[in-house]
Amino acid sequence: MSVLEVGEFVSRDGPRVVVAVGVLAAVLLLARASVWLVRYARAAGEVRASMRQEIRINRGWRRLARLSGLSVTDRTPTLMTSLSTEQGREPKPRVLVPKIHTVPDEFGVQVTVKALPKVGLEEFQRAAPYLADAWGCTRLSVRQQSPGVLVLRAVRRDPLISPTFHSPTGQAPQEVSIWDVGLDEYAEAIRCELANVPGITVAGLPGYGKTSLINRLICDLAPSGAVQFAVADGKVNGAHEGDYADMQDRLFAFAGDDLETANTLFKRLVALMRSRSALAREYFGTTNMWHKGPSPDWPLVVLVIDEAHTFFRDHKGSDRETKRLAALAAENTRLVEALVKIGRSFGMLTIVATQKATGDAIPTFIRDVCPVGLSFAQKTADAAVAALGDDIREYPDASPVALQDPRYVGVAVMSQYGREGFVRVRTPYVEPEDAARVAASTAHLTRDPADLLSAVRGPSLLKPPRAA
Numbered sequence: 001m002s003v004l005e006v007g008e009f010v011s012r013d014g015p016r017v018v019v020a021v022g023v024l025a026a027v028l029l030l031a032r033a034s035v036w037l038v039r040y041a042r043a044a045g046e047v048r049a050s051m052r053q054e055i056r057i058n059r060g061w062r063r064l065a066r067l068s069g070l071s072v073t074d075r076t077p078t079l080m081t082s083l084s085t086e087q088g089r090e091p092k093p094r095v096l097v098p099k100i101h102t103v104p105d106e107f108g109v110q111v112t113v114k115a116l117p118k119v120g121l122e123e124f125q126r127a128a129p130y131l132a133d134a135w136g137c138t139r140l141s142v143r144q145q146s147p148g149v150l151v152l153r154a155v156r157r158d159p160l161i162s163p164t165f166h167s168p169t170g171q172a173p174q175e176v177s178i179w180d181v182g183l184d185e186y187a188e189a190i191r192c193e194l195a196n197v198p199g200i201t202v203a204g205l206p207g208y209g210k211t212s213l214i215n216r217l218i219c220d221l222a223p224s225g226a227v228q229f230a231v232a233d234g235k236v237n238g239a240h241e242g243d244y245a246d247m248q249d250r251l252f253a254f255a256g257d258d259l260e261t262a263n264t265l266f267k268r269l270v271a272l273m274r275s276r277s278a279l280a281r282e283y284f285g286t287t288n289m290w291h292k293g294p295s296p297d298w299p300l301v302v303l304v305i306d307e308a309h310t311f312f313r314d315h316k317g318s319d320r321e322t323k324r325l326a327a328l329a330a331e332n333t334r335l336v337e338a339l340v341k342i343g344r345s346f347g348m349l350t351i352v353a354t355q356k357a358t359g360d361a362i363p364t365f366i367r368d369v370c371p372v373g374l375s376f377a378q379k380t381a382d383a384a385v386a387a388l389g390d391d392i393r394e395y396p397d398a399s400p401v402a403l404q405d406p407r408y409v410g411v412a413v414m415s416q417y418g419r420e421g422f423v424r425v426r427t428p429y430v431e432p433e434d435a436a437r438v439a440a441s442t443a444h445l446t447r448d449p450a451d452l453l454s455a456v457r458g459p460s461l462l463k464p465p466r467a468a
């Protein structure tokens with residue numbers, strides 16, 4: 001069509017095209033609104049069911065507490081009892097049961113209990129199975145909130161098999177160092193502290209939610225200029241393809257499956273880390289960036305290495321090309337190891353994700369220095385160990401091998417330094433369109449941290465870093 005013909009078409013059919021586009025946009029909007037309405041109505045229905053459970057708990061509490069051994073007999077009469085008891089008669093002993101306060105939510109009821117002498121944490125933990133049966137819950141946990149106060153989490157609907165959704169707000173988070181991972185099996189929020197965390201590993205069978213998990217982290221942090229992102233995705237050739245295509249405008253660097261390009265990216269980040277290391281004390285007055293926090297001048301740099309196997313795996317063979325690839329892979333491993341080992345204080349966070357949980361996909365010396373590890377479903381116990389370390393053998397109930405079920409898509413087993421054992425987390429699903437929306441609206445914040453570092457050299461070193 002010539003330019004003249006296009007002009008004629010626009011002037012003739014323009015209004016009709018505008019109407020058609022408007023109608024299409026309205027239909028899309030309505031479809032999206034109805035999805036949200038259905039989700040909202042479902043959540044409201046769940047809260048109503050929990051309210052019925054709450055009534056049941058309160059109504060039968062005194063009797064159930066006595067039957068479950070959660071009461072004490074007080075033989076010392078109160079002043080009122082002494083006065084009202086006939087002379088020569090023994091005052092009646094009082095049976096005390098702990099006072100409870102209940103709050104329903106989408107998943108069940110939270111019961112706060114005031115402990116009594118001889119009816120405390122241990123007694124409630126012992127009685128938990130009876131209480132769970134009597135209250136009709138799938139799971140019940142007991143923990144101490146403060147001295148003398150216990151919290152019982154009565155879960156009516158298993159949070160692990162109830163998919164959740166996250167729609168990023170597009171607003172800068174108050175703290176860029178907090179990562180909301182999801183809900184544990186008691187519907188308690190699981191948050192991961194990112195300060196002083198240089199590495200996170202994410203493993204799991206394909207299609208179980210790794211990308212959605214990483215998308216959420218990027219979407220939540222992207223509205224802050226104090227965070228910059230780079231991606232190496234071993235599944236694709238270029239930034240316009242694959243899981244990160246929608247985010248490309250919010251990434252300051254990208255490498256596809258070419259080992260040499262990835263090598264250049266890793267070298268660039270190691271060089272950045274070394275420059276930051278040389279400058280940190282002068283800039284912050286301390287060697288640890290986290291004492292002041294990241295800022296738009298000195299942002300937290302998040303490097304996502306997806307399908308990590310592509311970049312690290314050993315290449316065996318004696319021909320020239322194989323030797324070249326083997327040398328690159330070995331160097332990539334060394335560079336990423338350096339980032340994870342040294343990057344902590346300088347605001348470098350590396351997320352290593354892979355479908356393949358074997359030692360060569362995430363080398364154990366990299367895995368072992370990552371303080372946070374997550375694994376979605378795994379096929380074998382060996383794969384679970386490769387993803388989460390040897391300790392997972394001691395917690396068979398938490399093994400990601402048991403997550404091989406479509407109901408557990410989006411559920412990961414998580415380990416964190418400083419926390420004993422493992423926690424199972426239901427991570428929320430993030431629609432790719434939402435990720436694209438956030439990336440587009442925050443693209444103007446994308447900066448190369450190396451350029452920012454050049455800008456802070458010189459006189460500006462004297463000024464304190466700005467807040468996020």
Ligand SMILES: Nc1ncnc2c1ncn2[C@@H]1O[C@H](COP(=O)(O)OP(=O)(O)OP(=O)(O)O)[C@@H](O)[C@H]1O
Pocket residue numbers: 163164204205206207208209210211212213355409410411426427428429430
């Ligand atoms: N948290 C979640 N809750 C519910 N469903 C989810 C969740 N995460 C992902 N899904 C569903 O699983 C599908 C695959 O998810 P995702 O692409 O994140 O998996 P993946 O582990 O990254 O797969 P791959 O390794 O092939 O990239 C999604 O399209 C979605 O339908």
